[in-house]
Amino acid sequence: MQYKCRPFFVFMGKTEEFCCPEIQTHILHDKMIMKKEKTYSRAPLPFVGQKRMFVSEFKKILKHFDDKTIFVDLFGGSGLLSHITKRERPDAVVIYNDHDNYRERLENIDRTNTLLRDLRKIVGIYPRHQKITGKMREAFLERIRLEETTGFVDYLTLSTSLLFSGKYAQNMEELE
Template sequence: MHYSQAPLPFTGQKRNFLKFFQQVLKENISNQGQGWTIIDAFGGSGLLAHTAKQTLPEARVIFNDFDGYTERLAHIDDTNRLRELIFNRLNDLNVPKNQGLIPQEKAEIEVIIHDFGGYKDVISLGSWLLFSGRQVNQLSDLFNQNWYRKIRETPYPSAVGYLDDVEIVRRNAHELLPDFVDSPRVLLVLDPPYVCTEQGSYRQDDYFGMVQFLRLMSVVRPPFVFFSSTRSEFLAYLDFVIETKQAGWERFVDYRKISIHTSLNKQSRYEDNLVFKFE
């Protein structure tokens, strides 16, 4: 089964880029990926790894689950049970959609969460109760925010088959990539956190700064697919490296890009980019 979005919420899952990502894979890798390895090095929701395996089924696809998304998938039934409890109580309280919760209403939902005996998916909870664009990764952070009725109307679908035949590892990308970068038939799929922006949707929200970015760029070589945004100045960085012939500049000459305009909310609009080079 092909998923057009990740089964559970994850900010920055690149669902709007999937058709372009598939197009790039099909145009540059033949024989359904036979003999190729594709590494989703900053795996996030696993949607890129899933799409790569569906598009090139003969390729070896590796999903680096650094943010623990597979743990969330394993408890999707608990997440659906908790969603139903909160949804029904909000209905009983007659809280309108997108309406902020008053203290008494919030207190009742807090009790439901505290008393729930199953797995508590903080990212999903945040998507149900926080204003658009806000992200937390700890329950304590969630309870300190203002809450709104943003909860989805239906249960999450089953994740059966989502990561079938995908290899799952959990390593820092800086440790993982050196094992593969010397092979010409390894495609690096890179969707790191954006430098100098909030990284609250990532489990370790301070793990990817400027030094980590430069360390990553020192090993990137074709073929690669790199996702970025005008919020991170990645294209300006590439152009600077090429223009001034910084060390390794040849690896990025004649890169190509696909751009789309997107937004987190009505106040936050920007350009997302898929940057790639195969030769």
Template structure:
């Protein structure tokens, strides 16, 4: 493989393109373990990066959201976007699309048979960071001209070399938790953020359950300051004597701007030892 991906080939809610530089740096500092297991594979960007930095390592990518199907549909998605591009011709970039043109776009989408990559389509016609999973959801939204000017590049090599599974993260963890040289990549949906495009609905209990996989393991864990999960674990450790899964973990922070009015802090925590207290 010759291409080094710094972002996923298709839009994906929560992909880690803003943290790839720091992630690569930390991976490069360490001797490659025998195994990386990406519990919440998402767009596959963490798995792809781990394999590129340490090609001799085994990297297990949990494609629970079926990103593979979206990659395979790129030619069809390009055809659909090409037709939408014609419909929005003359509309300024990022400007609102009037209802007549919106109706024509919806009608064009409705003509498609079989699989439609609604996440990619919606990223081209909805306001930044907004996504829809169905034509019914699209109909409820205001449209904006964010249609890309060229085709999406084919990404047939994107998942090359990865071992791909599609199972619940808890089951995957049980399969590898006792492997001596495993490092878990843990990037669950963020607490207190929009999780529209994820397959399952996440409750507070679900977010906290994820922390169990960190205890006694080597890992990279991703969160944001919106979740306050790091502070919560520190409080539990200080006030109850409970185990803090982030004990002795290294923390890296990066400010992310959503738009000119709002931002949040992305957080990466990692630990290369199995110390728990």
């Protein structure tokens, strides 16, 4: 079963269910079938509050739980700890909270990369780490507005390329 609407919780249960497409994990009658061998130690997209600094300690702690434990990732965010839990403990059931809709951002990586390429073409040889103003700024914003009318815009990922360090926008209004 593939979730078509934005899930608040993604339940990785005992029946055959397609869960977390960004890590391509399946559960089939209590046995986990992995399509990828790699265990990720960081999220593929920028995420404020990412827990990557806790990965090594988290792996140690996971070993202390009984088999068939149910783990609830209340602050799921990028899904990093849920992913690590399923890789380290394939016997576990993981409930992942996707309140931030990280999954939609993952599904739109190609669109985001295309938009960033277009923005880089607009900026041309403009010096890095300089504030973009005037007509060039308007051209940037116009290209982002166009993308917004045709679909999804990942403002958090754009923020890491367009705004100064530590600044994030979640919508067009905040970006302007």
